[in-house]
Amino acid sequence: MQTRYGIHPNHFTRLNTQEIRDEFLAGNLMLEGQINLLYSHYDRFIFGGAVPTDAPLALENDDDLRAEYFLERRELGILNLGGGSGTVTVDGTEYPMARFDCLYVGRGAREVTFASARSSSPARFYLNSAPSHAEHPTTKYTQQDANRVELGNDVHANKRVLYQYIHENGIQSSQLVMGFTELLTGNIWNTFPPHTHERRMEVYLYFDVPDDELVMHFMGRPQETRHLAVRNFEAVISPPWSIHSGAGTANYRFVWGMAGENQSFSDMDAAALDEIR
Numbered sequence: 001m002q003t004r005y006g007i008h009p010n011h012f013t014r015l016n017t018q019e020i021r022d023e024f025l026a027g028n029l030m031l032e033g034q035i036n037l038l039y040s041h042y043d044r045f046i047f048g049g050a051v052p053t054d055a056p057l058a059l060e061n062d063d064d065l066r067a068e069y070f071l072e073r074r075e076l077g078i079l080n081l082g083g084g085s086g087t088v089t090v091d092g093t094e095y096p097m098a099r100f101d102c103l104y105v106g107r108g109a110r111e112v113t114f115a116s117a118r119s120s121s122p123a124r125f126y127l128n129s130a131p132s133h134a135e136h137p138t139t140k141y142t143q144q145d146a147n148r149v150e151l152g153n154d155v156h157a158n159k160r161v162l163y164q165y166i167h168e169n170g171i172q173s174s175q176l177v178m179g180f181t182e183l184l185t186g187n188i189w190n191t192f193p194p195h196t197h198e199r200r201m202e203v204y205l206y207f208d209v210p211d212d213e214l215v216m217h218f219m220g221r222p223q224e225t226r227h228l229a230v231r232n233f234e235a236v237i238s239p240p241w242s243i244h245s246g247a248g249t250a251n252y253r254f255v256w257g258m259a260g261e262n263q264s265f266s267d268m269d270a271a272a273l274d275e276i277r
């Protein structure tokens, strides 16, 4: 498991392009036949991918956690972003996972395995995990169960639909909040106007970005922004002090996952456009 440390916002302004990418961008998460995870010191959030092909993959404990098993003190959110369906097995109970099904696994689950129905079109499980102080029941939502929120308008090319799965009024968790957003065709801007939330960090995983297209992801304090060129299945760590917003050269989706002081989705400090630099 890779580790990324926290960066002070004043230090952030001194980083060059490669240094920003090294600290905040994560690639190679969705490699076939592997589980790849990254540990961020922002709210001790772990994220990554599990892409089983011929054989199931087990969520192994990691020495860095100094735990008996991965979920001894953690909770886990799983979204299947692959074209193919699969199964997540939690302590012997099988959960069939179609595209855009989400499974929350509560603290205390000892064995979690991932399998694909067909290796030629594998399930691609995206994982978000945060420390958890309480046990919440393992719960599955389909896309229909998720809370659907329409945002944006044609004038600003930011029409999009949010699907909220793990949140205050959905699947219950200790601190994890998770869902995904899809841009409507012809709309390019996500999360615009942008915001910060000092009480939560966030990780964006961009997906369904065509191979020859990219998304420019914007980050930094509103008064001093930088950008990252992001490709398909790459994730960006967004510290609590940073805006997180992007514009794509084509249609795309992204998963957002958050952890921190609260789970209040609307607790956002909107950045006025005239203060953005």
Ligand SMILES: O=C(O)C(=O)C[C@H](O)C(=O)CO
Binding pocket: 151, 160, 162, 180, 181, 190, 191, 192, 197, 202, 244, 256, 265, 268
């Ligand atoms: O398109 C959006 O707007 C979002 O997806 C917002 C993110 O979920 C977010 O930043 C929540 O804090």
Ligand SMILES: [Zn+2]
Binding pocket: 195, 196, 197, 202, 244
């Ligand atoms: Zn946000």
